[in-house]
Amino acid sequence: MLHTIEQIGIGIAYWDFRNHKVHWSKQLAVLYGLETEPFYRSCQDYLKYIHPEDRVELKSMIKQVEQTRKNGEVEYRVYIDRQEKWFRSSFSPVIESDGLAYIIEFVTDISELKSAQAALVYSELRWRSILGCISDVLIETTFSGEIISTTDSIVSLWGYHPEELRGINLRSIVEFEEGFSFETPSSIDSDFRPISATANVLLKSLSCRTSQCRVHVDTVRQTLLFIFTSHPSPAPQPSSTSPVRSVIPNLTYALANRCPLPTLYSIVSEHLAGLLQADCVHIYQYHLEQTRWHTIYDYCQHPNPQCAARIPSPEKDMFLPQMLDRLEPTQIHGSGQANHAFVSNVMTQVVGTWMVLPILVNASLWGCILVMRLDKADRWTEQEFSQAISIGDYLNLAIAARRSGE
Numbered sequence: 001m002l003h004t005i006e007q008i009g010i011g012i013a014y015w016d017f018r019n020h021k022v023h024w025s026k027q028l029a030v031l032y033g034l035e036t037e038p039f040y041r042s043c044q045d046y047l048k049y050i051h052p053e054d055r056v057e058l059k060s061m062i063k064q065v066e067q068t069r070k071n072g073e074v075e076y077r078v079y080i081d082r083q084e085k086w087f088r089s090s091f092s093p094v095i096e097s098d099g100l101a102y103i104i105e106f107v108t109d110i111s112e113l114k115s116a117q118a119a120l121v122y123s124e125l126r127w128r129s130i131l132g133c134i135s136d137v138l139i140e141t142t143f144s145g146e147i148i149s150t151t152d153s154i155v156s157l158w159g160y161h162p163e164e165l166r167g168i169n170l171r172s173i174v175e176f177e178e179g180f181s182f183e184t185p186s187s188i189d190s191d192f193r194p195i196s197a198t199a200n201v202l203l204k205s206l207s208c209r210t211s212q213c214r215v216h217v218d219t220v221r222q223t224l225l226f227i228f229t230s231h232p233s234p235a236p237q238p239s240s241t242s243p244v245r246s247v248i249p250n251l252t253y254a255l256a257n258r259c260p261l262p263t264l265y266s267i268v269s270e271h272l273a274g275l276l277q278a279d280c281v282h283i284y285q286y287h288l289e290q291t292r293w294h295t296i297y298d299y300c301q302h303p304n305p306q307c308a309a310r311i312p313s314p315e316k317d318m319f320l321p322q323m324l325d326r327l328e329p330t331q332i333h334g335s336g337q338a339n340h341a342f343v344s345n346v347m348t349q350v351v352g353t354w355m356v357l358p359i360l361v362n363a364s365l366w367g368c369i370l371v372m373r374l375d376k377a378d379r380w381t382e383q384e385f386s387q388a389i390s391i392g393d394y395l396n397l398a399i400a401a402r403r404s405g406e
Contacts, residue, residue, distance in 0.1 A: 288364075
């Protein structure tokens, strides 16, 4: 048995209960920094190398294995050349006809593992101390960008809840202009020496915000930490085109990042309603094979029973398909005036002012946007009409891009 132990070449102790001695393999002696020849030690000689606080646990484990005849495992510290090391011992009893003959102890040096665990705990405490005192938005991600956690401040500052962001990629809501790229994480210094970057953030409200970001890397946790500090928003300058300019970054970002179509429906509808002071916006799709229209999105600027009662449905209102079947943007006024001729009985159904913005894909009618302003006599100005067409064109581009990718 002793010869076999030496041939294995790993740290093994042979507990001989008959002779009350412990035989050390050469490799175990090396672990303890002792002479490399195999030798016997008494149990007390063995235990004197163990950290005083761990001796009781080690002795208890040996006693447990001796009594139960079952395998056991314990971790403990030893002092070698005035340095603390961590070992893990696995005990296996060997039973012979007259009872327990000996115990084989397999010893592994786990000092590096324990150091890593201690560093991880320290890193976690350091993160928690930062999270507890920071008022900016702080996001922790993997090196590829998947969000692990965020501070609660993200609710009030960005509108998102931490749980809804966990697992998604940061790049779906943040675009870095300069200073940082996920493709070159090795360029970031470690140990909380950050780099700075400028970022455009897509808020839950679907508006964009420019933010200054500091990026840290934690080599222990193998994660990135982003701390976003928002720039103070300058006072808006009077401009007749400011409503369109405010929405273009949102729409451009949504197109570039291939946001789901319902998200684009929401952005376009909300901004059209705000720009045109409309009561509601509806988006319809035309099914050529069935020659019928289908409602795919409804938005009410000021939801109320009157507005809800007047929501047109192409499935129920027989006049509506004639209104929607336009290849050019059209304004329709309840007085019967329009920039296209309509059948008189159709015009009697119009209340207030409507705008029809066709959605064209490959020069064919895919659907349309219907903007409604109820019980108001004023027509939209040519400038408002042109701005609405510009916003609607983004939805054309998005749908055309989806169709080309199918």
